[in-house]
């Protein structure tokens with residue numbers, strides 16, 4: 001255990017001095033938080049608005065003249081948000097939400113022999129205190145979810161490793177909650193795995209994670225290179241660590257935890273029976289019969305592994321770990337693989353190795369200090385994603401043309417220029433990677449993974465900034481634009497849709513082998529309306545500027561994508577979102593796509609049904625609000641309150657569809673304006689994002705980009721609608737629709 005933490009009973013008040021934290025932004029958008037220990041340092045490096053905002057301190061930004069209309073509200077919004085832009089041109093932000101990541105950071109660091117700065121350690125403890133559910137003392141899979149065995153078991157261990165006593169009131173309450181949920185014996189597979197590494201759960205209690213799968217021929221449908229990239233990238237170090245049965249040496253903490261985590265005596269547990277013991281609250285994807293059968297066979301194999309085969313398999317897994325580390329400069333694809341890779345490298349190469357030191361440094365990129373303490377983020381940031389939306393919003397609303405915003409847009413373009421990936425990975429085919437040359441990723445260039453929609457949004461932002469504004473330098477050459485197009489054209493699936501990082505490589509039945517009971521649809525890539533739209537809208541804008549480059553391929557791609565979108569529409573009229581919550585998110589994207597090919601409320605049944613669906617969900621206050629539970633169920637679940645961000649998505653969707661009735665849009669505009677604070681910002685509401693069906697994730701920058709975008713657009717849209725119809729009617733005839741849409745989509749089509 002790290003040194004004993006002498007902390008009070010609650011995390012309400014900071015455990016450190018908030019005036020001493022600074023966000024360091026460097027190297028193409030890396031975020032790391034530093035604590036300044038001396039007054040001299042603080043004086044020499046004052047806190048700026050970015051630091052203050054994200055720490056929840058008063059920014060000191062002034063109240064603005066009250067907005068008289070939607071455009072002024074958007075302008076005020078950007079007047080505030082501009083101050084949150086970093087010196088390098090992007091908008092940093094928190095990317096928290098999942099509650100199963102911090103334990104990986106803590107347990108992984110501990111067993112690898114890495115420490116934390118004292119202030120980091122204290123604020124991690126505080127974060128966990130603040131996020132424990134007041135009613136039962138447990139934690140969920142994400143910040144808004146009910147207490148689960150996964151969340152409670154892992155975070156309890158994290159607190160103990162961080163130095164909190166077992167009889168601290170937070171631990172006492174959490175332990176009671178854990179025991180109610182069945183104790184750590186009932187923790188889901190990924191929890192069992194972390195606890196086994198720490199030596200507080202027996203390896204015999206895990207279903208096998210054999211590295212030998214990596215030795216199978218690549219053409220086999222089950223070969224792991226066909227799995228969804230996140231699942232396989234986590235499986236690589238897991239299979240290595242399982243293959244060698246890495247076990248942390250027993251010490252006092254280990255012995256204590258063995259006593260604390262279980263409802264029965266640790267030494268009397270029959271471990272093989274615990275392999276499929278998973279708390280019912282956690283269970284989202286129960287094991288299939290195929291999985292259970294395979295687990296039996298593989299467990300038998302574990303009794304008689306063939307040593308040279310195991311050695312070769314372990315070596316192959318370790319090579320893949322090295323490739324991944326080197327391809328991403330030790331960021332790795334995401335936070336789970338990050339910490340498993342770190343443990344593997346630390347074990348194999350020791351604390352003096354380069355790999356150890358690099359992993360130790362790059363842990364920082366996932367650690368984010370917020371007003372409630374220090375959390376671990378879902379990625380090393382959402383840099384490109386946030387920049388992509390706000391820059392497009394500024395151009396489409398006309399805010400980009402205001403002198404006051406020029407500098408900030410030039411900076412944003414400079415960041416985009418830096419962030420485009422210029423080459424394929426160092427280890428390319430050997431690590432089963434998709435091409436990256438010309439792509440943009442979700443966070444930084446260093447992380448280095450192509451994401452279809454991030455490339456689409458990055459390209460759109462670049463084209464808007466370079467081609468729709470006359471004051472920006474042309475930093476990104478035509479050739480580099482073509483590279484981006486080339487990547488995108490490699491990513492379309494035969495049925496027309498786009499997945500996230502790669503083509504769909506494996507058969508659907510691989511989902512029957514999903515070992516992680518807490519997530520859904522994780523074994524292969526799937527097609528997403530969101531990703532598909534970002535790609536084809538970027539292609540459509542591109543072909544206006546470069547009509548001669550691969551125009552036939554582009555046309556074919558767009559047509560194929562529209563076909564997919566038609567097929568993906570739900571009978572009720574909406575599309576299910578996989579990365580944002582939920583129907584409002586995906587329907588916004590889908591209707592944008594349909595509008596590209598002239599499918600609008602008036603001209604297309606698909607579009608009209610979607611608009612009717614959305615209108616049916618508008619609440620009496622003019623807003624929309626859906627719960628993250630919509631994503632779990634694939635069916636609309638109302639949120640208790642209407643949500644600004646979702647309201648903006650819904651209105652954007654209606655505007656893409658050229659919805660002819662102004663009144664619902666006006667009501668929504670009114671709601672979003674009424675929630676704006678005097679300084680131009682919006683308060684944080686419910687969590688915005690989701691992944692793998694069950695885990696919500698925060699996109700706090702959305703509360704700026706989407707209101708600014710929607711308000712600026714709606715201002716113009718409603719003006720057009722009114723002008724065409726005479727103020728009173730609020731209805732549009734065919735001619736006026738064409739015109740309103742023409743202006744609104746002027747930048748796009």
Ligand SMILES: CC(C)=CCC[C@@H](C)[C@H]1CC[C@@]2(C)C3=C(CC[C@]12C)[C@@]1(C)CC[C@H](O)C(C)(C)[C@@H]1CC3
Pocket residue numbers: 230231234334335336337378379385442451453454500519530531579690691692697
């Ligand atoms: C189960 C595991 C491995 C957990 C680690 C978390 C990752 C899987 C999550 C965290 C952030 C995350 C939701 C993300 C995505 C995939 C899954 C991620 C990386 C992508 C890139 C998929 C495509 C999406 O359109 C979008 C770009 C929004 C997201 C961004 C974040």
